[in-house]
Amino acid sequence: MEKIYVTGYGIISSLGRGVPATLEALRNRRSGIGPLRWLETIHSHLPCAEVPFSTEELRELAGIPAGNITTRTALMGMIALEEALEQAGWHVNRPARPVLISGTTVGGMENTERYFLDFMENDTKNDYILAHDCGVCTQMIADRFGGFDMLSTLSTACSSAANAMIMGADMIRTGRTSFAVAGGSECLSKFHLNGFNTLKILDKDPCRPFDDTRAGLNLGEGAAYLVLESEASVKARGVKPICVLSGYGNACDAYHQTASSPEGDGAVLSMNKALTEAGLKPGDIGYVNAHGTGTPNNDESEGKALMRVFGADGVPPVSSTKSFTGHTTSAAGSVEAVISILALLHDFLPVNLNFLHPMEMLSFGPVTDERPVRPLRHVMTNSFGFGGNDTTCIFSKI
Numbered sequence: 001m002e003k004i005y006v007t008g009y010g011i012i013s014s015l016g017r018g019v020p021a022t023l024e025a026l027r028n029r030r031s032g033i034g035p036l037r038w039l040e041t042i043h044s045h046l047p048c049a050e051v052p053f054s055t056e057e058l059r060e061l062a063g064i065p066a067g068n069i070t071t072r073t074a075l076m077g078m079i080a081l082e083e084a085l086e087q088a089g090w091h092v093n094r095p096a097r098p099v100l101i102s103g104t105t106v107g108g109m110e111n112t113e114r115y116f117l118d119f120m121e122n123d124t125k126n127d128y129i130l131a132h133d134c135g136v137c138t139q140m141i142a143d144r145f146g147g148f149d150m151l152s153t154l155s156t157a158c159s160s161a162a163n164a165m166i167m168g169a170d171m172i173r174t175g176r177t178s179f180a181v182a183g184g185s186e187c188l189s190k191f192h193l194n195g196f197n198t199l200k201i202l203d204k205d206p207c208r209p210f211d212d213t214r215a216g217l218n219l220g221e222g223a224a225y226l227v228l229e230s231e232a233s234v235k236a237r238g239v240k241p242i243c244v245l246s247g248y249g250n251a252c253d254a255y256h257q258t259a260s261s262p263e264g265d266g267a268v269l270s271m272n273k274a275l276t277e278a279g280l281k282p283g284d285i286g287y288v289n290a291h292g293t294g295t296p297n298n299d300e301s302e303g304k305a306l307m308r309v310f311g312a313d314g315v316p317p318v319s320s321t322k323s324f325t326g327h328t329t330s331a332a333g334s335v336e337a338v339i340s341i342l343a344l345l346h347d348f349l350p351v352n353l354n355f356l357h358p359m360e361m362l363s364f365g366p367v368t369d370e371r372p373v374r375p376l377r378h379v380m381t382n383s384f385g386f387g388g389n390d391t392t393c394i395f396s397k398i
Helices: 019-027 055-062 072-087 109-114 116-121 134-145 160-173 190-198 231-237 265-278 296-310 329-346
Strands: 005-013 099-103 150-154 179-186 222-229 243-252 287-289 378-385 389-396
Touching: 005 019, 005 072, 005 231, 005 329, 019 329, 055 072, 072 134, 072 179, 072 222, 099 134, 099 160, 099 329, 109 116, 109 190, 134 150, 150 160, 160 179, 160 222, 160 243, 160 329, 160 378, 160 389, 179 329, 222 231, 222 329, 243 265, 243 329, 265 296, 265 378, 265 389, 287 329, 296 378, 329 378, 329 389
Parallel strands: 099 150, 099 179, 287 378
Antiparallel strands: 005 222, 005 243, 179 222, 243 389, 378 389
């Protein structure tokens, strides 16, 4: 099977702008979760992981003039994408038939919320209606750089960005392109915060994934993109690949609209599919970046799934980095893919912050020591969406 190479990656999250800031925060155990600064809401008591820039500052960082209609989701996407394209040598040697696949669910919702009363009473803000749609955010991100032959927008909730990576890899393997940029971007909104709060799955304290006292998740925002290329494209453009997207799998157990199945059936299917495609055995995986939301349901379900796939005594080091970035929802798959790649390249285990109390039904506890027992060669990352849409990706050293 044709190899899918990663030749660039970019990220912005509550940990900061760019890969260096992200790596520094991970190595120094500095979480981005804290009090809300930018989102105006009556639920300001709920900790979240906001990108440390106002929308106006993001505009300046992205080089978008003040008068241009844009969204916070699109601005974060532009910033992350610029870093990914720069590393992949996009500006030096343009690829043939490039595509952009982006995952988001909120889209331009924050503007819709801000100007809703204006929409009802007059038409002075109607241009923002056009920026509401998820696909428009992808178009805005693409327009900032130009040159893409095809755009696509995926919305499968919290597995959106991971599924964008799968779609990009499949397009390369089927010959529809040799260069795919895939990931996701998601800003915080009232719709976002109120919806999760209504489900009663938000923690009023910093989240504690895989802890017996876990009480819910902390929402986050951010964007991340990976540049995926065929071997032929890598050679033709003369670029140095970073790692390989060696396997991936998607499954939908359709158990419940929001909850994971009790025994983690969909997660088991997605992890096994990814292992099979990568040609790996469970024992080859050196680290799992879990979906690990910190909710009672997810962590028990995912934990049981890991035990089913790896064996009760064979689960590799596992951690949830949502204790750093919060749950970036539609962007989580690519944000955590970048973190997993950093772990692979720098041979360290991102720790599971705030863990103190083991879960009795699990045979393992999450990572609290960043030193791996053996050098990392293959890392797995899970992203599970509402409705049971579960996705697993495996990244491997070259």
